[in-house]
Amino acid sequence: MASKKYKYSRYGMYYKINEFLKTIKLLKSGVCLIIGDSLNNKDGKIKNTALIDMLPKQGGIFSPSYPEVDIQNMPYSDNMFDYVLSDQVLEHVEKPWIAIDEVHRVLKVGGLAIFTTCLIHGIHGVPNDYWRFTPNGLRVLFEKFTHIHQADGIGNLRFVIKCLSGQRGIRVLPGTDIEKETLSNDNINFLNIWIIAEK
Secondary structure, three states: OOOOOOEHHHHHHHHHHHHHHOOOOOOOOOEEEEEOHHHEOOOOOEOOOHHHHOOOOOOEEEOOOOOOOEOOEOOOOOOOEEEEEEEOOHHHOOOHHHHHHHHHHHEEEEEEEEEEEEOOOOOOOOOOOOOOOOHHHHHHHOOOOOEEEEEEEEOOHHHHHHHHHHHOOOEOOOOOHHHHHHHOOOOOOOOEEEEEEEO
16 A cells, blocks of 8 residues: 555555455446545645545546535436545535435446545534444445445544544554554444445
C-alpha cells in the first residue's frame, strides 16, 4: 500500500478493504461514480484515490460536487454505473436511506457499492454531520442489494484515542509498529466502518 495516500486514521480500513477486494472475482473495468465533494481539489482533479486505486482501470469516472449533485436525488439514468464509491460521506447525508435507494437505482445489476463511514468520530460539519453507523446498521441500509460481500469495521481503544486526540494524520509506513497499531482490531471500538454491497 502506498503510505502517502493512507494516513493513520484510515490506513487499517483501506488495507482491509483492499485485501478483501483481492479475494472476490467480480471486479472488472467499468464506469465509476464517486460521491463526495471532499474528493476533489480546486482544479477538479480527484485527490483521494484510495478506493479507486483498489479497482481495475476505470472506463470512466464521474466525481460530481455537492450541492450540484445530491446523492439523495441524482440526475443519472437507472443502471448507469458499475461502481458507486463513497468515502466518509454517509454521516453527512440527511436521509441516508433515500441516498442508498438512489445508489441502488443508478448501479447496474452486478455493480458494487463501496461505502465507508465512521462510528466513533467527533462532530464535523461539511456542511452538516447527522449520523454514526455500525456494520449492522449499514447492512439494514443496504438490504435491497442482492448480496452484502462485507460489512465490517476496524479500531481499538488506543487507536481511537490517538485519532481523537489529533494524531489521525500520522503517516504510516508498511512493516512498522504504527502499521500494526492501525491493523489491530478489538471488534468493539470501531473508528471507521465500511460495506461492500452488490446489486
